[in-house]
Amino acid sequence: MAEARTRTAVLISGRGSNLAVLIAAAADAQFPAEIAFVLSDRADAKGLGLARDHGIPTAVIDKATHGTKAEMEAAFDAALRDAGTELICLAGFMRILSAPFVDSWRDRILNIHPSLLPLFPGLKTHERALEAGVRIHGATVHFVRAEMDAGPIVTQGAVPVLDDDTPDTLADRVLGVEHRIFPLALDLVASGRASVKGERVIIDGAAMAPDAALLSPPD
């Protein structure tokens, strides 16, 4: 009998391109997580249609139905628990979760952020990378803490910054890396190979190939 897969919920606000790669990764029955639930804080998030196309239960909890942040988060929490959620992935979820919510799901929420954290937390990371003149930029998957874009790092991927980059071309290159490191991080966490010790992630047996961290731009 197959081992039970980790029931994973994905929280989105928009098109859900990272949701799409997580669904694709989980389509392999050997992948240790299943995407069991998709929750959006916006009724018009395109990722909802994608989830439905794959037969994944969805819910929308937005300001129209739940006025305050506390009410919304109580509804998130109830919906996630009803869906039997064991692990949460934030995939372009544009809402900052409160400390009580985050603490009640401690070490069970992953976020993807388009920079090499701790550099460039917050918004407009690609603009800021270009302004700073860095030659290497990237993306990070980390466990969520109450501070924004902070928490133990599971995986990172790097891309070069080219002279003729605009925020958009750089975002596209970083997105290619996001699509590779988020499934990798979910695999590591859902399989139990990655775990938080202190405030660092330990990967069982140092099993991550060095190359996994250093990704060239996709062709």
Place this chain on the structure above:
Amino acid sequence: MAEARTRTAVLISGRGSNLAVLIAAAADAQFPAEIAFVLSDRADAKGLGLARDHGIPTAVIDKATHGTKAEMEAAFDAALRDAGTELICLAGFMRILSAPFVDSWRDRILNIHPSLLPLFPGLKTHERALEAGVRIHGATVHFVRAEMDAGPIVTQGAVPVLDDDTPDTLADRVLGVEHRIFPLALDLVASGRASVKGERVIIDGAAMAPDAALLSPPD
């Protein structure tokens, strides 16, 4: 007739492993810089012997001979100008240069720093990278400004951080990258392909190969 190569001085305080790779790169007559002078602030810097072995003029200007910071820097400046220096490379030079010195050599001093700046300026970068739990670390070559470890970035190289890394093993891996990006940066600057525009480095024709920025650890 060959074009004149850029007369480059290297400032060291220690073993000079980066000096060694710069000397090796410049041994190729096609390389656009020559290592014309090596200056140390310590009489016992091992890199001095290496320079002498290659017939490169050296000088020691230390506290014993020049008591104050201002006296030392005046002596640095005089020695560098006497040697016909056009470009300065700081290669493990452990002294912070004052604003007047830096300003008088503006855009003509390169420094190598063992982190992906602007992350981890200052000392003990590998310890701090491990404490922060980053999965990607690296090194940076940048033009020097009066603030420590700041200034327009010429090249960066990235390495993975492995679970069983100690500051020493991580330092070794980063050193491998330093040895590749410092000659690359010197090549770009001495040839005129890299130049400062605003406070960013522009590389002529976006000529840097994407792979130059993303370096796996040496085997």
